[in-house]
Amino acid sequence: MTMTPVCPFVKANRPDDPSVKKNSEVQNKPVCPFAKAACSDDQNLNKKPESESKQEPDERASIPAKCPLGYDSQTFKLGPLSCMICQALLFECGKCAPCSHVFCKACISRFNDCPLCGADIEKIEDNPDLQKVVDRFIEGHARIKRPQSNSSHEEEEAGESKTVIYEDVSLERGSFLVQQAMRAFRASNIESAKSRLNLCAEDIREQLARMGNTSELCSQLGAVLGILGDCCRAAGDVSSAVTYFEESVGFLLKVSKDDLEVTHTLSVSLNKIGDLKYYAEDLEAARSYYLEALDVRKDTMNHQAAPSQILDVAVSLAKVADVDRNLGNKDAALDRFQEAIKLTESLKLTSDESGLEQKRLSVLEFLNAQLSNEESNPYS
Incomplete structure (x- = not known):
């Protein structure tokens, strides 16, 4: 399951995202x-004589x-x-x-x-x-x-x-x-x-x-570094991609876990490092990063179990299970696949969440296929 990087300056969406319309255009427009507009008068200009307090505001500002x-x-x-x-x-x-x-x-x-x-x-x-x-x-x-x-027109008149x-x-x-x-x-x-x-x-x-290290700056830098990691990964520069993702994780860990968007971005960066380690056949390292991402997502779900967060946990469970299977931990893999299926099946979505329902069905189909393979080949 691929995740898109989050723009650090426009909440939850990247610039030019076609889904960003009404609210984001009004509230988050760069x-x-x-x-x-030019700045308002400085603090000294706020101390005006009473005779001037009722005059029209200076339009020059x-x-x-x-x-x-x-x-x-x-x-x-x-x-x-x-x-x-x-x-x-x-x-x-x-x-x-x-x-x-x-x-x-x-x-x-x-x-x-x-x-x-x-x-x-x-x-x-x-x-x-x-x-x-x-x-x-x-x-x-x-x-x-x-x-x-x-505050005085004399200076202007004097040129x-x-x-x-x-x-x-x-x-x-x-x-x-x-x-x-x-x-x-x-x-x-x-x-x-x-x-x-x-x-x-x-x-x-x-x-x-x-x-x-303010929360706002750390979250912004963490997200920007994550996108840099995506760029390096797209260019085939795996080493630089891992470096950027790891630095991204370092800054995002400094932000409060109450910020659900930041914790999601953190888990995505951890999963991406896990993916790169997985493709490099470093399965133990991949499992470590996948588990860390899973812990972050489970902790977030405990605070507020939104449908998208439940699906994120199911995806993380599938990633860890896949590594367990490749490492020979068949029982652990089976348990995680079953846990992920249970979570996904329990998720009830409204008609307004059709896009998320498609993702849920896709995740569920994948999980059932993996579980079927495990049960039909218990000694493979």
């Missing part, structure tokens, strides 16, 4: 720092700032800075000759004809100047520049420039980088995805150094 490169925070449209193939920010720009259309080099290298105009691609040239613009765009979204309103305050908005930048990384990842532009995720991880590490 915001472009350049699109933020509510003028929205716009991204100078045309970034649209509502749709993430980037125009000339995006690759038309992967729909993400350009990475290692490649310009087609002779038509001069620009794409990510990794994306366009799969084509013989230009996807935009159909012209034969004679060669792909580097475009470092445009790449520098893209890199400056990313760096610009690290902070937001905002004017500080003054004095306003103070500029830089506000740290790395969380919005993090959401933006993860969104771009997931677009690239889905288009198999792995190096682009890794580059954006590494920038995001660096931002969060800097905040951790300043603020300490």
Whole structure:
């Protein structure tokens, strides 16, 4: 059973997930720092004379700032800075000759004809100047520049420039980088995805150094590292994938187990390490990670037994049982398969949970097949 990584900045769903509609668009929509409204008056301006307290609020503090490169925070449209193939920010720009259309080099290298105009691609040239613009765009979204309103109009009349305050908005930048990384990842532009995720991880590490191991930062870094592990696994770099997953686990373990979403992400990372160890035929190590994931999921189920959590436990039981069977522990494998079947059969879902019902039936079919094999071949 494959699990999808969880976006650390948009609860429970990754950016561009088609299932994220009404609530997530309203509550969790990532915001472009350049699109933020200017800040409100500082604390000193709150101490106004009584004669001024009834006046209309100063409109100078509510003028929205716009991204100078045309970034649209509502749709993430980037125009000339995006690759038309992967729909993400350009990475290692490649310009087609002779038509001069620009794409990510990794994306366009799969084509013989230009996807935009159909012209034969004679060669792909580097475009470092445009790449520098893209890199400056990313760096610009690290902070937001905002004017500080003054309590007196005299300074403006005197022509004095306003103070500029830089506000740290790395969380919005993090959401933006993860969104771009997931677009690239889905288009198999792995190096682009890794580059954006590494920038995001660096931002969060800097905040951790300043603020300490807060639950929010640890959960975000744990999730980002987990997606980096997915990228390495997709690229066949098993060693790096295990390293990222293990580091992800380390940060997620620092978060309270009351956060059900984080504990689910933790169990997924543990299972992924177990899978990699399993495929490397290190069965004892695989069993250890599968058991740890099972313990996390059972503990979570004790707090709140949602249908999806019960299915997660059943899947973990099946993973441990499969390893037990391969290690020759037939009785233990049989017991775990039976426990998983009992859990899955006891799960009652409503008509509104049709998607989960399909998964339940799929898991149950798999478990019954495995149990049948065990019972028909007790000495195999």
